[in-house]
Amino acid sequence: xxxxxxxxxxxxxTLAGCSxxxxxxxxxxxxxxxxxxxxxxxxxxxxxxxxSPWVEFRRTPDSxxxxxxxxxxxxxxxxxxxxxxxxxLKQYKTGIFFTTVKxxxxxxxxxxxxIYPDGRTAFCEREFIxxxxxxxxKSFPLWIEERSVEPSTELELLAEDIVRVxxxxxxxxxxxxxxxxxxxxxxxxxxxFTDYSLYRAEIPLKKLKAGxxxxxxxxLVATADGAGEKTFELPVERTVIVKNPEDFPLVKVxxxxxxxxxxxxxxxxxxxxxxxxxxxxxxxxNGRTGKNYRILLSATENGYINExxxxxxxxxxxxxxxxxxxxxxxPSADADVLTIPFPEPVPYEVFPDPDGxxxxxxxxxxxxxxxxxxxxxxxxxxxxxxxDQPAPQTYKVYVNLNTDRIWGYDLKPDGxxxxxxxxxxPVYDLENPTPLTGLKIAIEAGHGGSNSGAIGLSGxxxxxxxxxxxxxxxDLLKSMxxxxxxxxxxxxxxxxxxxxDIAISSGADMLISIHAxxxxxxxxxxGGTSTYWHNPFWAPLAESIxxxxxxxxxxxxxxxxxxxxxxxxxxxLPAILVEQAFMTNAEDEEKLADPAFRQLMAEKICEGITDxxxxxxx
Numbered sequence: 174x175x176x177x178x179x180x181x182x183x184x185x186x187t188l189a190g191c192s193x194x195x196x197x198x199x200x201x202x203x204x205x206x207x208x209x210x211x212x213x214x215x216x217x218x219x220x221x222x223x224x225s226p227w228v229e230f231r232r233t234p235d236s237x238x239x240x241x242x243x244x245x246x247x248x249x250x251x252x253x254x255x256x257x258x259x260x261x262l263k264q265y266k267t268g269i270f271f272t273t274v275k276x277x278x279x280x281x282x283x284x285x286x287x288i289y290p291d292g293r294t295a296f297c298e299r300e301f302i303x304x305x306x307x308x309x310x311k312s313f314p315l316w317i318e319e320r321s322v323e324p325s326t327e328l329e330l331l332a333e334d335i336v337r338v339x340x341x342x343x344x345x346x347x348x349x350x351x352x353x354x355x356x357x358x359x360x361x362x363x364x365x366f367t368d369y370s371l372y373r374a375e376i377p378l379k380k381l382k383a384g385x386x387x388x389x390x391x392x393l394v395a396t397a398d399g400a401g402e403k404t405f406e407l408p409v410e411r412t413v414i415v416k417n418p419e420d421f422p423l424v425k426v427x428x429x430x431x432x433x434x435x436x437x438x439x440x441x442x443x444x445x446x447x448x449x450x451x452x453x454x455x456x457x458x459n460g461r462t463g464k465n466y467r468i469l470l471s472a473t474e475n476g477y478i479n480e481x482x483x484x485x486x487x488x489x490x491x492x493x494x495x496x497x498x499x500x501x502x503x504p505s506a507d508a509d510v511l512t513i514p515f516p517e518p519v520p521y522e523v524f525p526d527p528d529g530x531x532x533x534x535x536x537x538x539x540x541x542x543x544x545x546x547x548x549x550x551x552x553x554x555x556x557x558x559x560x561d562q563p564a565p566q567t568y569k570v571y572v573n574l575n576t577d578r579i580w581g582y583d584l585k586p587d588g589x590x591x592x593x594x595x596x597x598x599p600v601y602d603l604e605n606p607t608p609l610t611g612l613k614i615a616i617e618a619g620h621g622g623s624n625s626g627a628i629g630l631s632g633x634x635x636x637x638x639x640x641x642x643x644x645x646x647x648d649l650l651k652s653m654x655x656x657x658x659x660x661x662x663x664x665x666x667x668x669x670x671x672x673x674d675i676a677i678s679s680g681a682d683m684l685i686s687i688h689a690x691x692x693x694x695x696x697x698x699x700g701g702t703s704t705y706w707h708n709p710f711w712a713p714l715a716e717s718i719x720x721x722x723x724x725x726x727x728x729x730x731x732x733x734x735x736x737x738x739x740x741x742x743x744x745x746l747p748a749i750l751v752e753q754a755f756m757t758n759a760e761d762e763e764k765l766a767d768p769a770f771r772q773l774m775a776e777k778i779c780e781g782i783t784d785x786x787x788x789x790x791x
Contacts (some may be wrong), residue, residue, distance in 0.1 A: 174235045198752065225250060226295035228287040229268070231630070237302045242275040244695060246712075248631060249287035249295060256286050265763045267631035271696050276303035310368040315405035316395045317342040318369070322391065328413045329421075332383065334460065336413060340391055341369045343405075347394040348372035352387040352413060367614050388412060418459060423490045424466055424483035426454040430670060431482035433520065437465060442737035447476055448522035449742075451586065455486065455493050455518050470520060470537040471567045493517035496542035497568060502558050503549030508594040511558060511572060515591040521549045523584050525744065527577040527710045530556075533595065534584065539568035552593045554579060578789050579710060581681060581746040586600030596746075600684045603787060607654030612683070614650050614674035614782070615658040617689035617740050618643035622666030627691035628755035633766050635689045636664065636684075641768075643687050643754065645775035653779070659682075660740075669739035677745045683714070684748035685778065686741050689729070689765060690755045700758035701730030705750040707742040713788060715749040718781030725773055727761065747785075751778060 232246035245257055248268045255270040256260050274283055284298040321341040338350040348361035359370035381387060389409040430453050434444035460467030468476040494515045502511040519538040526533055544560045556575045562568055582595045601611040618640040620626035626635030632677040647657040660672040660678045676684045693699025702722045704715040712734060719732050741748040753774055754761035764770045
């Protein structure tokens with residue numbers, strides 16, 4: 174059985190200036206600061222090992238700080254009696270302890286101390302200078318925060334478009350946004366906050382000359398008499414160019430898994446994705462924002478795609494479009510199959526709708542022409558195929574299912590057809606001694622290699638506990654008869670696409686991704702366990718595992734939907750992500766550091782998988 178060693182990152186820099194004091198049973202030795210001594214040794218393999226007894230600061234403010242207080246995080250060997258500035262504190266099994274220290278103006282000595290059970294003592298003491306400062310931004314002289322200015326990139330747009338401008342600036346003034354050359358200028362709306370205002374404006378482009386570059390200018394005008402400076406103007410190095418529709422090129426997708434997104438919002442894991450397209454799809458552009466082309470999908474719908482994923486087609490290229498006259502569906506050896514004509518490489522997208530027991534396929538640039546649909550006998554999952562033409566050149570195919578409990582689907586171009594496969598269920602028997610026989614389950618240990626993931630308060634490394642839990646879960650699943658695919662089987666660098674491809678190409682029936690969370694303020698703030706799904710068909714799997722994880726005693730963080738993590742953003746098989754708990758929460762990290770607790774988590778994930786399989790069998 175494969176096993177790994179859980180490693181800990183040492184904050185070696187925090188040890189400088191710390192000293193140890195050893196107290197025998199009958200003799201006490203007073204220690205002075207021995208700043209030249211470093212209480213650790215470095216082995217030939219560059220692994221730092223502390224000399225016992227020891228104590229260290231893990232998180233401190235700068236030596237000169239303007240914060241009136243700070244949450245000091247310290248660490249020593251467990252168990253010990255620990256304190257900061259003489260206040261005895263709880264020490265977690267990971268060795269950490271912490272408290273909030275309020276500063277007085279000037280010099281402040283902060284001392285962390287640990288007394289071992291055998292009487293040995295270690296302490297670390299440092300000085301911090303607190304300079305009280307009023308950090309409130311003044312309104313005068315007038316100012317604009319340049320990094321807050323939107324738009325932040327070059328723009329190529331249509332005359333019918335509007336440029337939305339926003340910026341932060343001096344509190345309570347009159348703001349204006351304009352374009353130069355010319356006299357286009359719009360007064361901004363204003364929202365006031367503690368020490369700044371947020372200014373917003375919409376600039377219409379219909380009066381601008383096509384093909385001519387314009388620059389955005391921002392201006393603040395003082396609202397109070399006697400304020401001194403009356404105006405402040407900031408020229409913004411952003412070019413706006415208006416183009417005619419025919420001046421925008423066609424582009425062709427050149428990469429696998431090219432993301433077509435709804436808009437250019439930037440949540441943590443990428444914008445809201447509407448489709449992942451493969452090479453060859455040709456699309457009409459009607460705008461450009463920085464390095465992203467705006468894609469004209471229909472008269473009412475746009476998308477965006479990065480310039481790195483497409484190539485510009487030569488002038489004179491004709492935009493793909495065609496009429497659909499027929500479709501057909503029927504059974505195959507391992508799936509129900511729907512075949513849609515695809516003579517031209519138009520853009521398309523797939524929308525999962527488990528509540529409606531259907532999968533919706535939308536093709537752009539396609540119209541109906543006396544459509545009929547052939548349904549062959551022997552189908553197991555597809556009930557019937559219907560269609561709709563909600564708008565010119567927007568064609569929708571409704572794949573109506575006889576169940577919402579499906580095991581995956583895949584839509585891909587195949588020659589001059591677009592083919593949808595909906596997988597048949599795997600065969601397993603939960604009443605057998607090895608109930609998972611017949612199932613293949615893929616597990617992804619998050620991060621790896623140079624990507625350590627989150628680092629816990631004590632130095633616990635996420636990539637290691639992810640891999641450890643993945644092995645534990647894999648062993649349990651194997652003992653129940655399942656074939657297990659470890660997408661990351663060692664501490665190595667892998668791309669997210671590589672991990673996803675391993676799971677899909679293996680023919681796995683299910684994918685479980687293992688991670689550990691981080692975030693929140695304070696060492697006891699945000700915590701708890703959680704599961705995540707992207708495709709709503711897989712929400713029941715996330716819910717089943719989440720319910721079992723709560724039995725570990727971890728608090729709730731929740732089941733999170735529409736999660737854009739690449740590995741689990743898949744339709745080919747049920748795929749969810751487990752965030753074990755928070756590495757940045759002292760209570761959570763203490764549990765995650767315990768091999769016995771990780772074993773319990775593996776058992777609960779396994780039980781959640783079994784619960785899901787039971788639901789799928791009913």
